[in-house]
Amino acid sequence: ERMHRRRGYQHKYALEDTWAFSVDLVILAMVFWVGSGLWLWWELKVTRLWGTVCLGIGIGLFALFLSTI
Amino acid sequence: MTFNHFNRRLHLYLAIGLLPWFLMYGISAIPFTRNEFFRNLYNDGVPQWTVRFDREYHRDIPETGDLRTVAREVLKDVGLEIKGGFGVNRNRQRLNIYLFTFWSSTRVTYRIDRHRLVAEDRRFRFDQFLTGLHARGGFQQDAFLNDAWAVLVDLVCIGFLVWIASGIYMWWQLPQTRRWGFLALGSGVLSFILFLVFL
Numbered sequence: 001e002r003m004h005r006r007r008g009y010q011h012k013y014a015l016e017d018t019w020a021f022s023v024d025l026v027i028l029a030m031v032f033w034v035g036s037g038l039w040l041w042w043e044l045k046v047t048r049l050w051g052t053v054c055l056g057i058g059i060g061l062f063a064l065f066l067s068t069i
Numbered sequence: 070m071t072f073n074h075f076n077r078r079l080h081l082y083l084a085i086g087l088l089p090w091f092l093m094y095g096i097s098a099i100p101f102t103r104n105e106f107f108r109n110l111y112n113d114g115v116p117q118w119t120v121r122f123d124r125e126y127h128r129d130i131p132e133t134g135d136l137r138t139v140a141r142e143v144l145k146d147v148g149l150e151i152k153g154g155f156g157v158n159r160n161r162q163r164l165n166i167y168l169f170t171f172w173s174s175t176r177v178t179y180r181i182d183r184h185r186l187v188a189e190d191r192r193f194r195f196d197q198f199l200t201g202l203h204a205r206g207g208f209q210q211d212a213f214l215n216d217a218w219a220v221l222v223d224l225v226c227i228g229f230l231v232w233i234a235s236g237i238y239m240w241w242q243l244p245q246t247r248r249w250g251f252l253a254l255g256s257g258v259l260s261f262i263l264f265l266v267f268l
Contacts, residue, residue, distance in 0.1 A: 030094070064214075
């Protein structure tokens with residue numbers, strides 16, 4: 001948990017800031033993976049139907065949670 | 070269907086289905102790492118908490134026992150609905166109840182000795198909305214949908230592990246990417262170990 005909660009840029013040492021920078025890289029990578037993953041998925045025409053169903057279910061569930069709890 | 074095919078489809082459909090959570094965990098990490106920036110951004114003179122009501126209230130709060138049951142009764146007495154979840158703690162003569170949804174937060178403070186109950190609503194802050202999404206979890210809340218969210222979070226945890234394993238398997242099937250893949254993997258593992266050892 002301590003590793004997960006480690007935050008950055010307000011510490012004295014360069015290594016702490018480097019950890020924070022690596023966290024920023026992970027955030028960027030996650031956003032990139034979503035975008036590039038959707039692009040890759042769309043290139044596979046045979047998977048579009050079930051992919052759209054999965055995406056719809058995921059977004060629908062997420063929206064349900066956002067609006068209720 | 071070969072294992073290769075199954076692996077690729079599993080990686081794909083799991084990722085697409087859990088895409089909102091994956092994107093949410095990524096983006097919602099930003100306010101955690103930019104805590105000071107958002108604190109300054111919202112340091113604009115608008116009060117963080119606004120009093121909804123401040124009234125006289127009488128209820129004996131036992132020193133021992135289930136505080137959550139007591140909190141439910143208090144909230145029912147004052148007409149506050151539990152939509153998302155709530156937390157409760159007692160600090161001597163003060164009972165603190167925190168009601169929350171993803172969009173709002175209300176704190177109810179009951180001064181037991183003074184028989185005074187105050188309910189305050191927190192202003193909406195986008196950074197707190199994101200951190201609330203990121204931190205929400207657990208099976209300790211009452212409503213079914215809260216447990217369902219917790220199950221989805223568990224699925225995302227499993228999803229991360231499945232994506233790693235299936236992703237490595239897929240990478241290994243592309244011999245021309247193995248060299249640079251090893252370099253990237255080695256760099257990542259080494260830097261992580263360095264952080265573990267020195268931080």
